[in-house]
Amino acid sequence: MASIDGPRLSPRSGVAKQLVVFLHGLGADGNDLIELGEQWRAWLPDAAFVAPHAPDPCSNVPMGREWFPLTLTDPREFWRGVTYAGPGLDAFIDQELARHDLPPSRLALVGFSQGAMMALHVGLRRPTPPAAILGYSGLLVLEDGEGPEGLMALRRTAPPILLIHGDRDDVVPVEMFFFSKEALGAAEIPCQWHISPGLGHGIDGEGLRQGGLFLTQSFGLPSPEKT
Structure with a gap:
């Protein structure tokens, strides 16, 4: 598996106290999500942002990248995919934390679509839970043949x-959102949620606002809407 890298935004304050890692969807690349960091910088002035490009070229989009191939013809490809891409992403996260001299607890993972699958898979398995996992338009991937009880076995604390x-x-x-929410609940990992009415496969303004508020809350920062 190839090493990964991507665009970064330095903390607005000049000193990183948090790290936010964006994980893009199938057929995109890191440039697709780094703009979210621009939107949230005022609320998270001490956050460093990075949006790595997925390791492999996307077979369906000539200029795009993928964390793992998806044909939607084999239900086992989801688990096979997240376990394939997980170690490389985990190593990248550790390198970025070290780059900013930050403890693992000051990490937030933000994923869209396939990137949300990666954020949930990796984030729930790190030795130190992240401060936050934010998943847009994604899915919690369960181990082949296993139910939520498999998550309970590895659960230390619930991020x-x-x-x-x-x-x-x-x-x-x-329906995949409802499946994910219910599976997390069954594994005793509570989650907050928001459904955007009328929205297709994307992120709208309200979802962006909700995500930004969630990150500030998870990092223990004052609500920007009250200042």
Whole structure:
């Protein structure tokens, strides 16, 4: 598996106290999500942002990248994919934390679609839970043949999780959001959630606002809407 890298935004304050890692969807690259960091910098002035490009070229999008191939013809490809891409992403996260001399507890993972699958898979398995996992239009991937009880076996503490999904998503149907939310609950990992009415496979303004507020709360910062 190739090493990964991608665009970065330095903390607005000049000193990193948190790290936010963006994980893009299938067929995109890190440039697709780093703009979210621009939107949230005023609320998270001490956060360093990085959006790594997934390791492999996307077979369906000539200029895009993928964390793992998806044909949607084999239900086992999800688990096979996240376990394939997980170690490389985990190593990248550790390198970025070391780059900023930050402890693992000051990490937030933000993923969209396939990137949300990666954020949930890796974030729930790190030795030190992240401060936050934010998943847009994604899916919690369970081990082949296993139910939520498999998550309970590895659970140390439950990191704050927010799932956001459009109710008109025709790529990752909203039913997958309900499956993920219920599976997390069954594994005793509570999550917050928001459904964006009328939204397809994307992130709208309200989802962006909810995500930014969730990150500030998870990092123990004052609500920007009260200042």
